[in-house]
Amino acid sequence: MQQDPNPRPATGYPYPYPYPNQQPPASANGYPPNAYPYQNYHAPHPDPRALLIRRLFIALMVSILFFGLILFIFLLVVRPQLPTVYITSLSVSDFNVSNNQLTGNWDLRLQFLNPNSKMSLYYDTVLCAVYYGDDSLSKTRLQPFDQGTKDQTPINATLSVSGTYVEGKLADSIGKERAEKGSVEFDLRMVSVVTFRYGVYRRRRYVRVYCDDVAVGVPGSSSSGKMVGSGKRCNSY
Structure with missing residues (x-):
């Protein structure tokens, strides 16, 4: 059998390498292209x-x-602790509610206790008010004072109001309570800026004191009365 002088590769079967019988052309530096794909890579310098x-x-x-x-x-x-406050007595004199006008004097005695064994307290701008329900009846400002560790300080205050206009709903509620119970329940509220002191350490914070539902015996036939029961502890926040 005679062989074809010009053999051809079978169709569908390409050469295994695009450059048969020879290596790919060298690059300018003498190495084949892509021989070192990361040869020109430099790690970025961090921004100082x-x-x-x-x-x-x-x-x-x-x-x-x-x-x-x-x-x-x-x-x-x-362990800083808030002051403890007791209301020891509350009396009312010249108390009268008529024609939508309120008159009265509230004589108050409080006991402030510093429960801290390592921190002294300084009370500044002590505001005191007597309420009936949500209505403020009278306000006053107490004198600033200091307290050493574990000290107890009695404070007296008088709150007065004369001929102040009140709504008819409030006047009717007070009159009804006096007629049914022979007493009136008042709420006492105080706000103070208290400084906690320990050596060079100083911390100022607002302290709110609530003494709610303090009953004072004031029957309808009388204009004066005293607190019902013994002293009462208030809530400090």
Whole structure:
């Protein structure tokens, strides 16, 4: 059998390499192309400014956590407590509600107790008010005072009102309560800025004191009366 002098490759079967019997052409540096695909890659240098900001942020967070831990341990050891307030007596004189006008004097005696064994207290701008329900009847300002650790301080105050207009609903409610119970329940509220002191440590905060439902015997036939029962502890917030 005679062989074809010009053999051809079978169709559908390409050469296994695009350059038969030879290597791919070399690049300018003498190496085949793509032999070192990352030879010209350089890692980017970190931004010094971003690095500085990151370090400052980390230092700030560490400082905050450190001082927060110190403050937590300090408060855990000192354990600041709100003052305890008792109303020991409350009397009313010249009390009258008629023709939508209110007149009366409230003589009040309080007992302030500092329950802290390591912190002294300073009371500034003490505002005191007597309420009937949600209506304020009279207000006054108490004198600022200091308290040492575990101290008890008695405070006297007088709240007065003369011929102040009140709504008919309030006047009717007071008159009905006097007729049915022979007494009237008043609410006493106080607000003060109290400074907690321990060495160089100072902390100011608002303290609210509520003495609710303090019954005073004032029958309809009388214009004066005293607190029903013994002293009563108020709620501090």
